[in-house]
Amino acid sequence: MSTEEILIKAAQLILSLSILVVLHELGHFIPAKLFKTRVEKFYLFFDPWFSILKFKKGETEYGIGWVPLGGYVKISGMIDESMDTEQMAKPPQPYEFRSKPTWQRLIIMIGGVVVNILVAFFIYAMLLWHYGETRLPNASVVYGVEADSLGRSIGIQDGDKIVSLDNRPVKYFDGITAEVILKEVKSIQVDRAGQVINLPIPEGFVNKLIKRKSSFVEARRPFVIDTLLPDGAAIKTNLQKGDTMFAVNGVPTPFMSGFTTELRKHKSESVDLGVLRGKDTLHVNATLSDKGTVGIGGKEVLELSTIHYTFLESLPAGFHKGIDKLKDYVSQLRLIFVSKEIKATESVGGFASIANLFPAKWDWVAFWNLTAFLSIVLAFMNILPIPGLDGGHVLFLVYEIVTGRKPSEKFLEYAQVAGMLLVLALLLFANGLDVWRWLKGLF
Template identity: 50%
Template sequence: MEFLIKALQLILSLSILIILHEFGHFFFAKIFKTRVEKFYLFFNPGFSLFKLKKGETEYGIGWLPLGGYVKISGMIDESMDKEQLKQPPQPWEFRSKPAWQRLLIMVGGVLINFILALFIFWMILFKWGDSYVPVDGAKYGYSYHPIGHEIGLEDGDIILSIDTFEVETISDVVHYILLEEPESFTVQRGDSVFRLPVPDGLGQRFLSGGVKQFAQFRIPFVVDSIISGMPAEEAGIKKGDSLIAVSGTEAPFFHEFVAELNKYTGDSTIISFYRDGVLMSLPVLVNKSGKIGIAPKSPSNYLEVKTHKYGFFEAFPAGISKGVSVLASYVKQLRLIFTKEGMRQVGGFGTIGSLFPASWDWLSFWTTTAFLSLILAFMNILPIPALDGGHVLFLLYEMVTGRKPSEKFLEHAQLIGMILLIALLLYANGNDIFRWLSE
């Protein structure tokens, strides 16, 4: 069920982004009276799942979910329709339009995706506001990845700053480490504050180790609900019990308790807990999934959550600022791809799908969709043949020099670009499959 929910969110999100991206090209083509022969969600080599002819345009859904396209008359695109280009140019064709009009047609998709992302961030801030847990809002501190323990951090520590950068939320830590190569942390441990040196290459260790969560909130494990028919109910554990140990090993916090419990998967163990201030212990069977059938109280019970609410117009500039900030951070992270460890983290549809939550949540869905819209806009504007940016590059050359690249050159460039993109697609999704098989 978790896989299905993520898959549905991925399909819906990409469908929205692809349709609106292609609509951007379609919109400007229609403004400049350029004929659009096809408008497709997904590719349709051989056959279409659905198609409808309206006017001069065929609208349809393909069977190959690797993107979408609009086929514009007189343009060298992924269809590689050379026969049309052998005929004399017609006034409704792309190649007959002035360079500035062709430029707007080509950037239309990127423009729509960028505007869409800013609009989504605007609406998110208006409806939900901006909620976050400040670093000092974690009452019990944080638990850290083993790499954090190796460099001197202890569970319960709070990272207050990195070099001169003051940490606002714990997610700032990984971003800063990956992008800035810091020299030291300022750490609060209990009542003391001290400086902790950061070893060189920590960001590369994060990448090579596939670290997805460097730090997480430490919260007590207080039972909020019991799943009927599961071992916890049969053992006599009740709502409100505060779990503190597994088989005599102290584990007063949720992540510690779960880690200890997993050691007894498929076996029985003794769980210790407080009930109404009285210490008690009960034998419990841990099923083959490492579960006993209990859910903890929400982390919000132990964390100080700050929420900034926005009015409709106030959310507009805040949404633009958020979108620009997200895009700038993404662009900075792209340099990591050119490292050995970074290349290993490149992923395809599996990686994209993992960005969505396991249960349907509209806030998470729209936040992820806005992020993907920015990525789609940026990646498409890169000056690579077969992408919008490749066409834009050749158009800018034409506008500056007054000379149009030959159709034969554009055909070869399109073919090379498509080969590069297919190779990247295979590599990225191959990485996903390799990681899945290695788990």
């Protein structure tokens, strides 16, 4: 990966997290202000010892810290990461968090999580409204599949048509890999020359699939030219948009993956390309690049399904998509703890792993899709009942509501320290795994 690609990925991650952190903290800030609770600081990123930028407006100091690991609001009279024990030793004041009714404190604490959930729903809704939702129906995969080595290891052959997973019919081809992983599918049923064959999935397959980070099958597509690249060899030949490529040096390549694979065997060489133009068969000579490319782009020839939404229709659709993404994320976490095939050391990652989810070239659609997903992740992780996170504060507030007794401030201080140490340990573990994988890649 080039330095430019790394910087683009890092920039997308920082921008995405900055948006989500600011909105999350606003979820605490706004109800605190509504309930006349003093907010002393509102910071993007953490600011130990010094800050990059700060200014004060009213009773609140706003700023940007230099440690890009999140952000915070410091609310008066609250035991949080600031561990301001001096303030807590003084008599409670009417404007402090600890002086407010329990229900108000609860709303302040869940505000950040609520905002993150709403942000995810809103982003998904706006993407659906603007772009619609395009999927590849399984019925459109009329040429069958091409299996990689992992797919072939379980018996899938080129040309097979996947019809069901655990005897559940497949509606969308582009959802097969996710379903195999998240639902721990035990068998795949394929149509092979009109005969349905059951293929058991052996133990260890899902773990290999996760490591590969790609599908084990692709939909077969003929290579029909859609673009002639200006700096490629094709522009100097009589190849035209709409031509179908079917052979390289006499080797039949009726499908896109086979065509590109065969080209890579002849890097920097002159090759004879078999071309179908309408009903005519042509032969075109072209000199390939040092990467084994001819400078053409293929178009989608399989029939895709696109659902378009009005603005009002996009709102419930965005809500349902957000819920589906949350379910998928929870399923992924569950698999880490209960599946024999998945190891935490291979599935957990830190900021580098998150950054690698972003494309190497700036893509606003991908950016907003990932930002919506990260917003769901941030909401879920924050609501976990761990002291130091929002969920820890909510846990103690619910205890107070149920029992009518407030935990002692000394207990809350100890719990806060323990929670912060646990969260710090998890951060070090996850990011340490990224470093370990990077080092393994070097050697």
